[in-house]
Amino acid sequence: MDLRLLSFALGASSCLLWPWLPSFQWGGLWLSLLIPFCYMRAWRLLFLVLGILWMQLNMQARLSWLDALGEQASHIITAQLQSAEPQDDKFTRLRLKIITLNGASLPLSPLVRINAYQALPALTAGSTLTLVTSLKPAHGLANEAGMDGRRQLLGKGISATGNLRRIIEVAPAPPGLRARWLTRAGEAWQGLAQAPLLAALTFGEQGGITDRQWDLFRGAGLSHIIAISGQHIALVAVLGWWLGRLAGQRGALLVSLLFAATYSWLAGFAVATERALIMVLIWSLLRLWRRDWPPYRIWLLAFVAIVLWDPFALFAAGFWLSFLAVALLMGASYLYGRPSLLRLQGILLLGLLPLQLALFEGVAPLALLINLLALPLFCLFIIPLALLGVLASLFSLPLGHGLLWLADGALGQLLGALAWLDSQWSLWWPLPGWALPASALLLLIWLAWRLPAGRWLGLPLLAVALLACWPAPPGWQVRVLDVGQGLAVLVTRGERALLYDTGDRYPGGYNMADAVILPLLRRLAIAELDMLILSHRDRDHAGNREALLAALPTAREISSYPFSSSTQLCRRGQTWQWQGLSLRMLWPERSGGGRNNDGCVLHISDGRVSVLLAADIEKEAEARLLALEGEGLRSTLLISPHHGSKTSSTPGFVAAVAPRGVVHSAGFLNRWGFPRPEVVARYDQAPSAPSQWQTGVSGAIRFDVGSNGFVVRAERETGPWYRRAGAWWKPQLWLE
Known part of the structure; x- marks a missing residue:
């Protein structure tokens, strides 16, 4: 049985490595293998194939609705509201389960995430909304470093995202028991400083937790405590077991399961709580049936049960972190019998380190010590008091407030201690790629x-x-980063770097400095910028200037706009020698404007390969550059002006540059249609016939320049099926 469960788990998990989503022909092949495997009693191979088939059929069924989105810019949907999370006064994130799309019913009711950049009426979970939205398949950014947005969305069961255009109709649902209980509990913790944390610990409502608090919890290794997860459900299940012992073993099991199910319901049956509840259910059933199974069998059965219940769980980081942590605890028991708490924490720290670095690109060096001190505080004091306070609020607000006040005080002291520790000794250490x-x-x-x-x-x-440790050959690299609708280009040689533009910064706090640029610099072990060049003042080019200047030392800041007294204005004729490369500023003729046609146009060359960074200049600036430079514009690689707008890339400019490669830094399905089809056609018809890439489609583009020319790598041209460009959700017979 154990090997069969393991085979199914391995077969299902293989979906994370498939280079493409297999078509129905592959499904037929797998099915044709089942009969001979049964005949030969090759049960391990049979269960391996069943795991592959389960994930293939589920992915095809759950993602096939994306074909209906087509090329339309807007869609009318009818959906049930799952949650509404305000990010600030003008930005709310909605999670919806679609019922109909453009009038057609969708059988599996897919989950989508909609961003609303407008004021919304009061909405309750369960309400039915009819909306006009833009919708596109789950995308996310694709860079060498930073979060894999598409995998993260799929891990939450979200297969499409979009923006709210207009509300047509709202059919409000009456507040359910959970919503009424949450309102009552809110009255009990009203006025308490840590009310958002109490809401997160008891109801799983995390919208009020600040970015600073999340940073502290991440650095302390306590994020798993704040987000209701398996540990909380297990704690409540143990409390239920302890309270139910008076009714005998069967009663203790039933009370334990009831407590775990109630807490999961309070948390809105979030994905993490569903998984933990399944594990508690398996454990309870085994105890009821008096089955004394080894821990690894229960672990395998829970793994398979969760994959059967929620196939998207395999794409969630929390799924692998929790299951690997349990596996490490079982391994520690095998190696040491009854290891001490300190040894267990050490094994968890070392065993989870590679996965943590792969997912989060950093480490919390004090997490071991902080967890040893904080876990008993949470498990024995804060969480029980918070839950008792929420329960008591149904009957007596003063009693509920008193219990929650005690939990609030402990949380306040803990946060104060973490803030002091962080000021004295950084709690989170980002680490380089090695x-x-x-x-x-x-x-x-x-x-x-x-x-x-x-x-x-x-x-x-x-x-x-x-x-x-073998030394790598010397060379220099150009990375056109995937920053959505904006521009950021990183030029590196060894551990020295030049950054041209910074990408955008959005309402709600999401920005390209934290999401893309800083993680990449850390992975490359770059601690300082030799140059920060801001082509002009538009937000999609300079939106993260202040964040980057605050985050790392910058030797020189250059721009066409005087952001500060230390900003050096760019102008035609400036030259620098940097790391063996020749840098020439070709534009503007006059400094200080900061508009599109004033953008800093930079030419970089090593004598064989050259790159032209053309900012957002338009046809007027291009015409003047042609008159001034002529064939001096010729470059091997071109970052197209103004993201491929029709106001730029004039025929004369394209012919003069004659690039071998062109990168359009433009967002996926952006509302301006960049790069414009006529611009793409203009480059295609040029005598040089350059290769073209769009960062929103192909992900970040990296050029490795050496003595033999350059090699190109597009992030979405490699990796598993869900990370690739194009219609990644469509089943294929072969990788095209």
């Missing part, structure tokens, strides 16, 4: 040393370490 393979190598070496049959791993691990 830390991930180094941590994985360290973990394998430890396993080889600890496991009796692991010594044979020593020689291969030594060979891997030597290859990792």
Whole structure:
């Protein structure tokens, strides 16, 4: 049984590595294998194929509705509201379950996320809304560093996103029992400083937690405590077991399950709580049936049960973190019998480190110590008091307020201590890219040393370490980052960097500095910018200037707009030598304007390969540049002016530059239609016939320049099916 469960789990998990989503022909092939596998009693192979089939059929069924979106800019949807999370006064994020799309029913009611940049009427969960929205398949940014937005959305079951255009009709649902209870509890914690945290711990409502608080919890390794997860459900289940023991073992199990189910309901049956509830249910049933199964079998059964219940769970980071943590605890028991709490925390820290670096690109060095101190505080004091306060609020507001006041005081003291620690010793350490393979190598070496049959791993691990230390050939790199509708270009040589533009900063706090630029600089171990060039003052080019200047030292800031007294104004004729490269400023003729046609146009060359960064200049500036430079504009690579707008890339300019490659830095399905079809056609018809890329479609574009020319890498041209460009959700027979 164990190997069959493991085979199913491996088959299902393989969907994370598929280069394309297999078509129905592949499904037929898998089905044709089932009969001979049954005949040969090859049960492990049979369950492996069943796991593959389960994920293939589910992904096809759950994503096929995206074909109905077509090329339309707007759609009329009727949907049931799951949640509304205000991000600020003018921005609310809606999670909806679609019932009809443009009048047609959708059988599986897919989840979508809609951003509303407008004032909304009061909305209650369960209300039926008829809306005009823009909708597009789940996308997200694709860069070497930073969060994988598309995988993150799929992990939440969200297959499309969009913006609210207009509300047609709202059919409000009467507040349910949970909503009324939340309102009552809100009256009990009204006026308490940590009310948003109390709402998160008891009802899973995280909208009021500030970014600063999340940063502190992440640095302390306590994010799993604030977001209701398996640990909370397990704690409540244990409390239920303890209280129900008076009614015997069967009664204790039923009370335990009732407590866990109630807490999951309070949390709105969020994905993490559903998984934990399934595990508690499996454990309870085994106890009722008097089955004494080993822990690893329960672990495998829970894994398979959750994949059967929610196939999208495999794409969620929390799923893998929680299951790997349990696996590490079981491994610790196997190696050490009854390990101490300190040893358990150390094993969790080392074992989860590679996955944590792969997902979050950093580490919390004090998390081990903080968890040893804070976990008992949460489990024995804060969470029980908060839950008792919420329960008491139904009968007595003063009693509920008193209990919540005690929990609030403890939370306030904890936050104060974390803020002090963070001011003295940074709680979160972003690490460069080499830390991930180094941590994985360290973990394998430890396993080889600890496991009796692991010594044979020593020689291969030594060979891997030597290859990792082998010096890389010298060269320079140009990265046109995927920053949505905006521009950010990073030029690097070794650990030295020049950044041209910074991308946009949006209402609600989301910005390209934190999402893309800073994670990439950390991965590349770049601690300082030699130059920050801001082509002009538009927000999609300079929106993160202040954030970047505050985050890392910058030797020189250059712009066409005088942002501050330290800003050096760019003008035609300026030249620099930087890391063996020649930098020439070709435009503007006069400094200080900061408008599109005043943008800093920069030419970078090593004598063989050259790059032209053309900002947002339009046809007037292009004509003047042609008159001044002529064939001096010729470049190997071009970052197209103004994101591929029809007001730029005139025929004369395209012919003079004659690039071999053109990158249009434009967002996916952006409302301006950049790059414009006529501009794309103009480059296609040029004598140089350059290759073209759009960052919103292909992800970040990286050019590795060496003695033999350059090599191009587009982020969405490699990797698993859900990360690729184009209609990634459509089943294919082969990778096209």
